[in-house]
Amino acid sequence: MSIKNAFYAQSGGVTAVINASACGVIETARKNSDKIGTVYAGKNGIIGALEEDLIDTSLESDEAIAALKHTPSGGFGSCRFKLKSLEENKAEYERLIEVFKAHNIGYFFYNGGGDSADTCYKVSQLSEKMGYPIQAIHVPKTVDNDLPITDNCPGFGSVAKYIAVSTLEASYDVRSMAKTSTQIFVLEVMGRHAGWIAAAGGLVEDQGIPVVILFPEVEFNQEAFLAKVKEKVEQHGFCSIVVSEGAHWPDGKFLAEQGTRDAFGHAQLGGAAPVVANMIKDAHGYKFHWAVADYLQRAARHLASNSDVEQAYALGQAGVEYAIAGENSIMPSVIRTSNNPYQWKIDKAPLSDVANVEKFMPMDFISEDGFGITDKCKEYLYPLIEGENYPPYKNGLPDYVTLKNDCVGKKLPEFKV
């Protein structure tokens, strides 16, 4: 049997550590060059496979690949592109298999969230039907932390650390200023459907910081919220608020949609943070500041959690090791074996159990009043933000790598997505 090549692609929103998974895949493949040939990476994700834009990672030096471990973003480019169902667009799946066949690719490593787990599963099913064997391995990644089975999703731990640290630092700032100036600080964080990221802001409560969290899981109750904020300010002199972008009114309308209009009359110009801040000002007169973290939170490799980096790498590595061992249609997953000290191992989950299953934040992670997190939630979160994993610096800036990303020659007719 000839040695098969591998295909690796990054999918969906990138993170501070998705490149660490890429590094785990490529370094492990290089160590097993007697069993796995060239690792081709999709230029801009799965689109690269469909359009036969295959980055030849063998042209990158060992140093460049090692530097992926400390470089945020998607080093090969990612994309927001969901393959339709097999019925709706079989041609795309067939094209994938054709490209894999043309380049002697026998391993498919797909690094993404729920949608890509589903795609990965379909590819493995179709390859069977089409009689061209592809071992499809899904390497988990998503700041949304919503994949099942795995203890957490790489990318989430670093966002959680960033949000917890940022909330702590800004809260110290507001505490200093509260006597004559700012009493309220509002931080808007990612999470349209789940409050995992917002929950991380709740960790600062253990540092004596008064904090109110607005989760997408809890319908917004303006009266209760304003009363809670007032109570905190009267007790502490200030209050921090962490609002999820998905926080919404009982009728489902996002707080961010609260009638904001730009000069041209367009809705939804602002975010949830200014809406919440102004609401407090109107009710209580407290002076406020607000921030919207947006991409800063998921790109913040400078503050990555060490456990997140290590797991992202380990999952990429395990993906290749499972592939060499003949596994197919699985997702390497983190299994937590102890909270304190945090201990974990890697196991495999069948993709049939992963695809189309969404993990929600357990309701017993949210405090009874709906504005905070429980001890159980803290027990879950602390291990994920454990340890610092700093990138090297040069001239005061992180020394991140930009790859050459040269593609291998095309062999097939053109195909445009």
Next chain:
Amino acid sequence: MSIKNAFYAQSGGVTAVINASACGVIETARKNSDKIGTVYAGKNGIIGALEEDLIDTSLESDEAIAALKHTPSGGFGSCRFKLKSLEENKAEYERLIEVFKAHNIGYFFYNGGGDSADTCYKVSQLSEKMGYPIQAIHVPKTVDNDLPITDNCPGFGSVAKYIAVSTLEASYDVRSMAKTSTQIFVLEVMGRHAGWIAAAGGLVEDQGIPVVILFPEVEFNQEAFLAKVKEKVEQHGFCSIVVSEGAHWPDGKFLAEQGTRDAFGHAQLGGAAPVVANMIKDAHGYKFHWAVADYLQRAARHLASNSDVEQAYALGQAGVEYAIAGENSIMPSVIRTSNNPYQWKIDKAPLSDVANVEKFMPMDFISEDGFGITDKCKEYLYPLIEGENYPPYKNGLPDYVTLKNDCVGKKLPEFKV
């Protein structure tokens, strides 16, 4: 002559390193306990002096004081409170002198920006007139970087590092996503009157990132801006924009005021970032993301510049050493002696040359098209973001100190500001 006590206060917006200056003042005073008595700190800044809320820093352990060096915010509380002119409110200045007299305070260390330099200067003048000698020393601090004589102002270097690193990381993120999703990232930064902080975002150009800066010093030209952004996106596939909160139209109106209205019809709900982002979307259709850094940037001790931390400490230390040497009415200042390697020393500047003098960004720091920074500007900025100075961590979070802040007994009748 009996040993005199000292008074130290933090003024105005706090920074990631103002506590490092406090640490420099208190540790140096402790080392010279044969020459300086107790250091009292104003609770919430100068208001603490006026209301006789004097924190007895001798009750804090050496460890707690040392931890100030790595703790952001104002450890004793700060305030936005500007003493009026001597003519308008002589009573406040006289009260200060009375409080100093009652607590045998002979040294006044005021840690702040331009306004506090002015207050410091007036206190030294008045103490002469009132025949109660006070050595008034201004310790510079401000993220605005607008004090004269000193090479830079402690606090600025760390904000500059935070903005440069954040712009770099978010730009890598956008670059990954640009094929099918976000092509524009807009980051709003502080700087109502000066573009120092926005300029730091321009450093990422050296990392191959297309970036457009909107300075308060340059009247906003919508047509030229939109053309510049289009040019960058067509060349690179994406573009990052760093907009100063003080960016404004030719008529002086801030971009942030661009007709934004909340549900109640209130103006100025949003920031400049969403206005700019929507403007680009309307003109070119590019998908965008935007962030507002707000307090996160000035509180980000987790990413402090080492040169900033060292200078903040050295200026506090020098303040005490100058005081012991009999100096009065001065500001210890950083004098740059070499760019590469960055070398600097501390010298003293007379407060008469500092008070009411504002340092602007030199116009030859801004590129000819008004959207970037020059090599001269980069030469100035790089040394200020040099080196990393990480705080210790515990359970995944920085181990910042919260002081006891116990006050000494009052000796004077009540006085309310």
